[in-house]
Structures are given as C-alpha cells and as structure tokens.
Amino acid sequence: MTSTEKRYYIQTFGCQMNERDTEVLSGILKKMGYQKTADMEEADIILFNTCCVREKAENKVLSHLGELRELKSKNPDLIIGVCGCMVQQKGMAETIRRSAPHVELLFGTHNIHQLPDLIENILASRNPQISIWDSEGEIRENLPSEREFPFKALVNITYGCNNFCTYCIVPYVRGRERSRQPEHIIEEITSLAADGVIEVMLLGQNVNSYGKDFKDIAIDFADLLKMVNNIEGIKRIRYMTSHPRDFSDKLITTIAQCNKVCKHFHLPVQAGSNKILERMNRGYTRETYLQLVKKIRQYHPDAVITTDIIVGFPGETEEDFAETLKLVEEVRFDGAFTFIYSTRAGTPAAEFKNQVPPEVKKERIQRLNDLIGKIGYEINLKYLNKKVDVLVEGPSKTNSDMLTGKTDGNKTVIFPGDSSYTGKIIPVLITEPQTWILKGKIEE
Ligand code: SAH
Ligand code: SF4
Ligand code: F3S
Numbered sequence: 001m002t003s004t005e006k007r008y009y010i011q012t013f014g015c016q017m018n019e020r021d022t023e024v025l026s027g028i029l030k031k032m033g034y035q036k037t038a039d040m041e042e043a044d045i046i047l048f049n050t051c052c053v054r055e056k057a058e059n060k061v062l063s064h065l066g067e068l069r070e071l072k073s074k075n076p077d078l079i080i081g082v083c084g085c086m087v088q089q090k091g092m093a094e095t096i097r098r099s100a101p102h103v104e105l106l107f108g109t110h111n112i113h114q115l116p117d118l119i120e121n122i123l124a125s126r127n128p129q130i131s132i133w134d135s136e137g138e139i140r141e142n143l144p145s146e147r148e149f150p151f152k153a154l155v156n157i158t159y160g161c162n163n164f165c166t167y168c169i170v171p172y173v174r175g176r177e178r179s180r181q182p183e184h185i186i187e188e189i190t191s192l193a194a195d196g197v198i199e200v201m202l203l204g205q206n207v208n209s210y211g212k213d214f215k216d217i218a219i220d221f222a223d224l225l226k227m228v229n230n231i232e233g234i235k236r237i238r239y240m241t242s243h244p245r246d247f248s249d250k251l252i253t254t255i256a257q258c259n260k261v262c263k264h265f266h267l268p269v270q271a272g273s274n275k276i277l278e279r280m281n282r283g284y285t286r287e288t289y290l291q292l293v294k295k296i297r298q299y300h301p302d303a304v305i306t307t308d309i310i311v312g313f314p315g316e317t318e319e320d321f322a323e324t325l326k327l328v329e330e331v332r333f334d335g336a337f338t339f340i341y342s343t344r345a346g347t348p349a350a351e352f353k354n355q356v357p358p359e360v361k362k363e364r365i366q367r368l369n370d371l372i373g374k375i376g377y378e379i380n381l382k383y384l385n386k387k388v389d390v391l392v393e394g395p396s397k398t399n400s401d402m403l404t405g406k407t408d409g410n411k412t413v414i415f416p417g418d419s420s421y422t423g424k425i426i427p428v429l430i431t432e433p434q435t436w437i438l439k440g441k442i443e444e
Helices: 016-031 055-069 069-074 090-098 112-125 170-174 182-194 221-229 249-257 275-279 285-297 316-331 356-380
Strands: 004-014 034-036 047-048 077-082 105-107 129-131 152-156 199-203 238-241 264-266 304-311 335-340 389-395 403-407 412-416 425-434 436-442
Touching: 004 016, 004 199, 016 034, 016 047, 016 077, 016 112, 016 152, 016 199, 047 055, 055 069, 055 077, 055 090, 077 112, 090 105, 105 112, 112 129, 112 182, 152 182, 182 199, 182 221, 221 238, 221 249, 275 285, 275 316, 285 304, 304 316, 304 356, 316 335, 316 356, 335 356, 356 425, 389 412, 412 425
Parallel strands: 004 034, 004 047, 047 077, 077 105, 105 129, 152 199, 199 238, 264 304, 304 335, 412 436
Antiparallel strands: 389 403, 389 425, 403 412, 425 436
16 A cells, blocks of 8 residues: 555444445445545544434444544544434534534435535544534435445335334434435445355335335335346345334235345334334334234244344333243244334333333343344254355454354354355255354265
C-alpha cells in the first residue's frame, strides 16, 4: 500500500439489513478511491453502522464511540461517521454530536446514497454533516456494493416494516414497507450467479408481505421464490424473516416445489401466551402458530424450525411465561434467539404498565435457554452418523485447522479440512453432535 492511499474502516452492529447496507457503504467508498482496512488506527474514515433494537446494542455503540476520541486527536483529518438505525431516532444525531463531538458525519438509513457528497463537504469545509430523512423516498437501485463473501450474497427484497409490534423500534427507524421490483431482484441475482454466488439470502423485515404494496402487478413472496429458484447457478435460497401471521399455505407448498429453497423455517413466535401475543400486536395466537408448524412439518418432515422469543414483556406473569415454555416443548425448536425485553422509547410497550423487574427477566431467560438447549441437543443427536451437505464458509474462527459451514437447515458444522473447500457444497459425516453445533468429517 502506498502512503497516499486512503483507507476506510466500517464496524457493523445489528442484523443482516445492516450487513447488507455495509456492503453498499463499502462499495461507495471503494468507488471513491478508498481501500478497506481491518485496522481502525490506519483509517482515514471510520463508520459505525448502528443498531437500536435493544438498549444493549445502543450502549455498545456509545462506548465504542468514546474510545475513538483519542484516534481523532492523534489524526485531526480522520472522519468519524455514525449511520444506521440508531441515528434515525428523534434527537439522536444531536445527542451523539453533544456527547461525542469528534463524530462529524451522521446519516440515516435512507441517506446512504448521499455518502460521497457528505464526505466531499467535510473535506472541503470541515463542517459537520448531518443528513437524516424521516421518510424514505424511492428505492435506490444500482448502488455500488462490495460483497463480504464471494460465494453467498444478501439481497434486499423489501425495505421497512408496517407491522408495528408494540415492543419494536424497527418500523420507526426503517420506515414503511416497500417492495423491490421483481425484475430488479431477478437481475441482481442473475448477475450474482454469474459472479460465482451459489447461495442467496432474501432480506426483509417481513418477507411474507413481499409485493403487497404493488398497485400495478400481482406478485407475492411465493411467486418470487419460484422465479429465483429458476436462476441457473444458484444452489441455495434462504430468506429472513418470516412473519408467522403471513405464512400462507401457498408458500408452504411452493417451498416444497422449489428444490433450491432451504428447508429452514425461522418463525419468530416471541411469546407463548395469547394475552402477551395480543399485547405485542403479533396478529396470531398460540393455536394458529402451532397449526402453522404442524402444516409445515406435514409438507417438510425434515424441516429445521427456529424462532425468536422475548421474555419479560410488560405484564408477563409467571403463568404467561409458563405458556412460552410449554409452547417451546410442543414445537421442539431446533434453536432460538432469546431476548430480554428492552424498553424502546417511542414504542407503545414503553408506556405499558406492569414492567417486569430485571431479576425476574434474567431468571426467566435462563430457564428458557436451558430448555431450548436441552431440546436442541436432543434433536442434534439424531444427526449422529448421518451425512449432511455443507456449504463451506471457511476456516473456523476459533481453530484455523477446522472448517465451518452450514447445512441446508442452517445448522453449523465444524470439521477438519483445508480452505480449498471454501465456497463449495460437500458431504460431511456427523460424528459428534453438540447443543449448538455438529462436529464431523469430510465424507469422500
Ligand atoms: N423483522 C424481524 C426481526 C426483528 S428484530 C421479525 O419480525 O422477526 C429481531 C428480534 O429482536 C425480534 O424477532 C425480537 O425477538 C427481538 N426484539 C425486537 N425488539 C425488541 C425489544 N424491544 N426487546 C427485546 N427484543 C426485541
Ligand atoms: Fe419489528 Fe414486528 Fe416489524 Fe419484526 S415484524 S421488524 S418485530 S415491528
Ligand atoms: Fe436491524 Fe437493528 Fe436496525 S436489528 S433493522 S439493525 S435496529
């Protein structure tokens, strides 16, 4: 590297939406002549792409920002920027400016395409730049992008969310739901396949409502899956996230007809008590959720089913929580992301009475995790001495002699091997199932 080369560093917090946005930010910066660096200390631009879904995520950003103060004083030309969901909250940009004046660049989730102008303005005038739009504007196509993996890709299909679950901040920071035109999605995936991508993950806060906002064309998520399934070169199709309320029978049967669509069903249930589900505004009951799981298993007996669960939602009694545990036992999830309810200012649930004390929440999540771990282990034991197809992602982070990859059902598999297998789908024999991973060896 020459000393005149400018470098950028991006730290991403939060979900796949942010990971995808980071790829676009990277693409824009590359086009402007910046090179990526993994070392913050040598960067000319540092961006934090933030998440605010829970308080913990926010606190993490704020404490990291404090640490950058010193870098800025050593290198006054350094541009420090904060973008993503956190800065979309009312007043947050000003709060960050006040507590961290070394942050000179703030832009929202609808302003990513403006990055070149904002940087140019700072370089020309050294005036702080803040650009945050309340409403979303049109979908920007053809922004540059720098993918994280050569063999798999994230593809947006919808932006925003209209569901307004009462605990959730996402609709406020990501705006209303907008679907991308199908031809843009198909075009993008076709060119990804030509570029060597074999797995795509279709992204939306609620992929099942894809197309509902189109006025001139009639297309739904199942139709879109069929179209993607026909794209040559693509071997695996995933999607994130499904809303149980909108998971139609048509979608279940379509997935059965689409050989490339992975049989992994991530169906966030959030709670097992009907009273809590109603207060969360989820739009389904425990009975309809269980019915959905039953139907999915009818068509896909080998389905891997995972979920998200929140404990300690306002008003959750011990009886309500027992309903959640009971539901977990009835469904027998392969795995679950579990969260302690976090109050988000501006959401309806923040105003609800009967907030659950922190120690009760902690005790509940522990019991829930124990149960989920126990069931997950029992399910994983069934993989012993079975052969699974694994898409190899590369060396394991904890042991570079081992490779890590994913099954069709999204289970992590760890096995000895060299990195020449990276990006390939290979058969692996499972020799040691564990609670969160499967260990195995390559089956030649
Ligand atoms: N659109 C997706 C993902 C939303 S965020 C969906 O509807 O499933 C991912 C998960 O974070 C949610 O499923 C929920 O379980 C959790 N979550 C969202 N807001 C939360 C809050 N205020 N406190 C705790 N967990 C929350
Ligand atoms: Fe949040 Fe609910 Fe939308 Fe998911 S569906 S992003 S939980 S409001
Ligand atoms: Fe994702 Fe966090 Fe935003 S979960 S949509 S990055 S608030």
